[in-house]
Amino acid sequence: MRCDKAMVFDHHVHLEHGPYNPHDYPEVWVAQYFATADRMDVAGIGLVEHAYRFIEARGLLPGQWALERCRYSLATYHSRIRQITEKYPAALGLEMDFVPEQVAGIKKFLAQHPWDFVLGSVHFLGEFGLDVRDMDHYYTEWGPELVWGRYYETTIAAVESDLFDVITHPDLPKLFGHPKPSQKFLDPWYRRLADALNAHQVAIEINTAGLRRPVEEIYPAPRLLEWAHRAEVPITIGSDAHEPENVGIFFPEALLLAKHAGYQSALGFRHGERQLLPLE
Ligand SMILES: [Zn+2]
Ligand SMILES: [Zn+2]
Structure with a gap:
């Protein structure tokens, strides 16, 4: 691992697009990710894949949308990424959807292999995929308080399940720019989420993908990050x-947001261990 630059990891990177064997993820493809990391002063990459891409996750997610995507072998993914972590500064992870009714099934799914870290995501409220463009009529049908209330209720249950190391993009329902509930409504949810994260020793993710979505904001809102820091x-x-x-x-924008909220370090996962790395 490099020591001359900031030690920040990018802990949320997908390889995607294929069945995960060396033929489909040839060295030349993988090397491009680490070349960008080098150029961007990123010390290492946490590789994750969406659990819904795996045959073994069939039935763990609601609806046809996910069912149609369960195609690849979890074992092949695990061994291919493990090979990559032996050659590059990388960590082996998964991005797992949390579905309250499936806690036992998710636990069994995750226990099939050792992971350096597991990201917990709430993308679905029942069959409503929060980031699926053709389902965004739900936002107007349900209204902001029902969407955000159910989102945080589910996210807190995800934290309390003790299945995850990190909660990802923790204000995802903002992505299309639909109206949000009032701050008065959101603040108690932020506080409850922050308290649950602390009690269960789960980290919160600063995710820059929101800047590439219609909302054009990093996840989470500065105020949620302040609650988390407190x-x-x-x-x-x-x-x-x-x-x-x-x-x-x-990442410069993410680091600025972190520092404004009071953070001086970020968590890194290497070989299954947690390390706190200074932001500078
Ligand atoms: Zn992701
Ligand atoms: Zn996600």
């Missing part, structure tokens, strides 16, 4: 890159 919840930083060129994108 509750002594550690952060990770992630680009949510799905292509090599987005590794480490908008």
